[in-house]
Every structure is written in C-alpha cells, then in structure tokens.
Amino acid sequence: MQEIVNDIANSMARETERGQVADYIPELAAIDPNQFAISIALPNGEVYSAGCAQKPFSIQSISKVFSLTLALGKIGDNIWNRVGREPSGDPFNSIVQLEHEHGIPRNPFINAGAIAVVDAIMMGHQPKESLAEIIQFVRYIADDNSIGIDEKVALSELATTHRNASLAHFMKSFGNIEHDIDKLLGVYCHQCSIAMSCEQLAKSGLFLVSDGMNESSGYRVVSAQRARRINSLMLMCGHYDGSGEFAYRVGLPGKSGVGGGILAIAPGKASIAVWSPGLDKIGNSKLGTLALERLVEHTGWSVF
Numbered sequence: 001m002q003e004i005v006n007d008i009a010n011s012m013a014r015e016t017e018r019g020q021v022a023d024y025i026p027e028l029a030a031i032d033p034n035q036f037a038i039s040i041a042l043p044n045g046e047v048y049s050a051g052c053a054q055k056p057f058s059i060q061s062i063s064k065v066f067s068l069t070l071a072l073g074k075i076g077d078n079i080w081n082r083v084g085r086e087p088s089g090d091p092f093n094s095i096v097q098l099e100h101e102h103g104i105p106r107n108p109f110i111n112a113g114a115i116a117v118v119d120a121i122m123m124g125h126q127p128k129e130s131l132a133e134i135i136q137f138v139r140y141i142a143d144d145n146s147i148g149i150d151e152k153v154a155l156s157e158l159a160t161t162h163r164n165a166s167l168a169h170f171m172k173s174f175g176n177i178e179h180d181i182d183k184l185l186g187v188y189c190h191q192c193s194i195a196m197s198c199e200q201l202a203k204s205g206l207f208l209v210s211d212g213m214n215e216s217s218g219y220r221v222v223s224a225q226r227a228r229r230i231n232s233l234m235l236m237c238g239h240y241d242g243s244g245e246f247a248y249r250v251g252l253p254g255k256s257g258v259g260g261g262i263l264a265i266a267p268g269k270a271s272i273a274v275w276s277p278g279l280d281k282i283g284n285s286k287l288g289t290l291a292l293e294r295l296v297e298h299t300g301w302s303v304f
C-alpha cells in the first residue's frame with residue numbers, strides 16, 4: 001500500500017495541469033497550488049500516506065458530511081423535511097431550484113442544504129455552542145482532539161459570503177430557516193473553515209467504512225443503515241454537478257471541498273483523503289480526483 005501511495009504522489013508531482021485555486025474566498029486564493037497529499041486509513045488503524053499529509057488545509061464542504069451526520073443524530077429523519085436527497089445537477093452555490101421547490105434544497109451537500117442542516121443543528125443554541133458541538137463531533141470521529149478552525153479563513157469567508165446569505169434569506173422566506181441569518185452564517189462559515197490534514201481526514205471517515213463503527217477507536221458513530229445512507233448521498237451528491245463524472249471515473253462515495261480536499265470511502269476497505277488545492281471548472285480538486293482514479297485502478301476498490 002505504501003508503494004501505491006508513493007507512486008501516486010510522485011506522478012501527481014509531475015502533473016503540470018493542476019487546476020485553479022478557489023478565488024472567491026480571498027484566504028483560499030493565496031494557497032500554493034503545487035501541493036499534494038494522500039492518506040489511506042484502514043479499519044485496523046493502519047494509515048498509509050504520501051506528500052504533505054500532516055499539513056492542515058481548509059476542509060470546506062467536506063465538513064457537510066460531518067454536520068449531516070450530527071444533525072441526523074440530533075433530529076433523525078426529521079432532517080428530510082428540511083432538505084431533499086436528490087442530486088441537483090447545478091453548481092454548489094446555485095439558487096435556481098429553491099424557487100420552484102419551496103425553499104427545500106435538493107440535498108444536504110449543496111450550500112443551501114448545508115445551511116439548512118446547520119440551522120437544524122443550532123436548535124435555539126448560541127452560535128458558539130453549536131460550533132463547539134460540531135468541532136467536538138469531528139474530533140470524536142477522527143479520534144483526534146487537536147483539530148480546530150482556521151479563523152483567518154472563517155473571517156475571509158464571512159466577509160464575502162453574500163451568495164450564501166442570499167440562499168439563507170430565500171429559504172427563510174419559505175419558512176425553512178429558523179435562526180438569525182448572521183448567526184447562522186457565522187456557524188456555517190466556521191464549520192467550513194475547519195482545518196484538517198489528510199491523515200486526520202482519512203481517519204474521520206473510518207466510521208463510514210465499517211458500517212457506522214470506527215473499528216480503530218472502538219467508537220460506534222452511527223448505525224450500519226445510517227452509514228450506508230450517508231455513503232449513498234456522498235456518491236450521488238458529493239461532487240455537485242460533477243457527481244456523475246466522479247462516480248464514472250472513481251466509483252466511490254466521495255465529498256469534495258473548495259479547499260481542494262476530497263474524502264472518499266471504499267466501504268469495507270478504506271477511508272481515503274486527498275488534497276491538492278487546484279480545482280476543476282466545477283470546483284472539485286483536479287489532481288485529487290486524478291489521484292483517486294489511479295488508486296482505484298491499482299486496488300479495484302470501485303463499488304461498481
């Protein structure tokens with residue numbers, strides 16, 4: 001396994017077409033695109049890494065998997081009254097469907113859906129308490145108390161989050177947002193600004209590999225049925241309007257973020273995190289996707 005990740009990292013270092021870093025969040029626009037990392041966490045606790053796999057990066061939308069899991073734990077299937085479970089086929093920050101679909105976002109991974117999920121998590125709590133709960137949950141699933149938030153990214157995002165504010169106001173007009181929008185976006189932007197290394201991120205996905213149980217830490221995070229369902233949402237919706245392409249090329253449940261990370265789950269086998277900040281036109285990591293494509297070629301881990 002170590003040889004495979006070394007080979008992948010070496011071949012990614014030679015790639016010249018590395019995509020474009022996200023520039024709509026100023027702090028992310030300043031990241032060096034010539035970076036790459038990969039980590040593979042196995043249920044028995046072994047981790048195989050190459051590249052800068054211990055360097056924290058902004059996980060951005062990958063955090064939406066964790067907030068959905070937390071929301072399901074808090075309010076169960078009631079969350080599905082607030083968000084759907086269908087791929088959107090539209091960009092991650094699109095507003096168009098909300099008008100025809102009564103302010104109910106298509107799924108919990110597009111921005112509108114993730115904002116509604118955070119609203120559900122808040123349930124009358126102060127923003128700081130909700131944020132603490134989210135961060136605590138991420139530390140628990142990754143079995144790592146050192147995970148934190150990159151405050152600079154959070155503030156940079158908050159200062160430019162006009163599109164998310166529009167989505168939140170639009171949903172509120174349909175009665176699908178309860179909380180004060182500034183407070184809600186404060187929690188959402190901080191959640192997206194959680195910083196994790198590939199090693200931490202790979203470990204955080206282990207509960208989705210083994211039917212809801214992190215076998216390495218011994219924690220049962222969710223039921224087997226819930227783990228399967230979260231994986232199905234990642235497969236269908238985790239890469240926005242690039243989800244079909246990701247399923248075609250990689251064939252694993254996966255969730256991307258505009259920081260350039262991707263968390264991919266090979267059920268029963270491994271949790272994989274890749275990071276390369278350059279994005280494709282849709283906003284998914286260009287080399288991260290290529291690296292995962294190579295990995296499944298080597299391992300046969302595609303679910304298809």
Ligand code: DON
Nearest residue numbers: 060061092192256257258283
């Ligand atoms: O709300 C935003 O736009 C960002 N915090 C997250 C977007 C994101 O990561 C989309 N992913 N590919």
